[in-house]
Amino acid sequence: MGDREVDAQLVERAQRGDKRAYELLVAKYQRKLGRLLSRFVRDPAEVEDVTQEAFIKAYRALPSFRGDSAFYTWLYRIAINTAKNYLVALGRRAPTSTGFDNAEAENFEDAEQLRDSNTPESELMGREIATTVNKAMDALPADLRTAITLREIEGMSYEEIANVMNCPIGTVRSRIFRAREAIAAELRPLLGTDEDRRW
């Protein structure tokens, strides 16, 4: 089961009335979508509103999603339209040459522009998250750090990582899980994702 299939399963569950499944999709894509929309809407508070609105519109439109494209590609189109409509409603002009297409939707990165639009508070929060993750990464044993780097940054499958690290797939699974748990232990208090809060 690949990443797209995981999304498809979550969408199917949401289409059957499972709101929690949709929350998992939102938890997964909120940052990616928020960064994307910050290209259109400069004010961070407005970006957050438009991102929320895009997710709600996508939820309402779920019955029309047939899985012909990846869920994020479909969500991306809804988000772009939501941002454009938002700007039109405010009497502002939507960017006409964003240069985005569906292929880019999967790999959107634009750190510089986002930093420009951050408020001091959100910038501090972002810096705290990055610092915490980096510190936790540095404290990891080398084999755990390599495994999670190959997975999260290089996007390798477990099988590919096993070949690169010359170890069984079971060891790769274990290393990635242990790396995540070690970083999560440092990050949870900052994110407020302790067990008393949902996410």
Place this chain on the structure above:
Amino acid sequence: MSDRISRLMDGELDEGELRVAWTELERPDGVATWSCYHAIGDALRGTDWPARNFGERFCERLAAEPTVLAPGRARSRPLPFVWAAAASVAAVALTGWVAFGTLDPSATAVAKSREAAGVRAAQVRPQSVPADYLLAHQEYSPGTQSLGVGPNFRAAMVTARDGTQ
């Protein structure tokens, strides 16, 4: 917490473990783990977007939304009528194959008998055997011993060639 959520988000979970993984994700700590792991991945990729309490506010909005109920798609489970149609097509194909397989040799035999009759007619003409002789001795011909189309073909040809009979 087991490593199932970690493997699920990487698309590396076996189908057999899905049910247990979904059960884990129904618990608040499962959702928190899923969210935290994704936040780690986004931070490592530089995709962090620092919206404080985004999830909490979104859940409140989502709770106020009418629950979506989409008609189920038949992608994963073929409908019964699809199996019925497939069985019908297979049955027709099998019957056709058997029927044509049986008929084919007969068709070949008819074609060969026509060919043979043509050859025989070509050989008969140069010998210029009288037609009345052939008719008189027709009862001794091997063709009269068998039932079929052979004798009829020969009689018709003789009649046509002679023009008088």
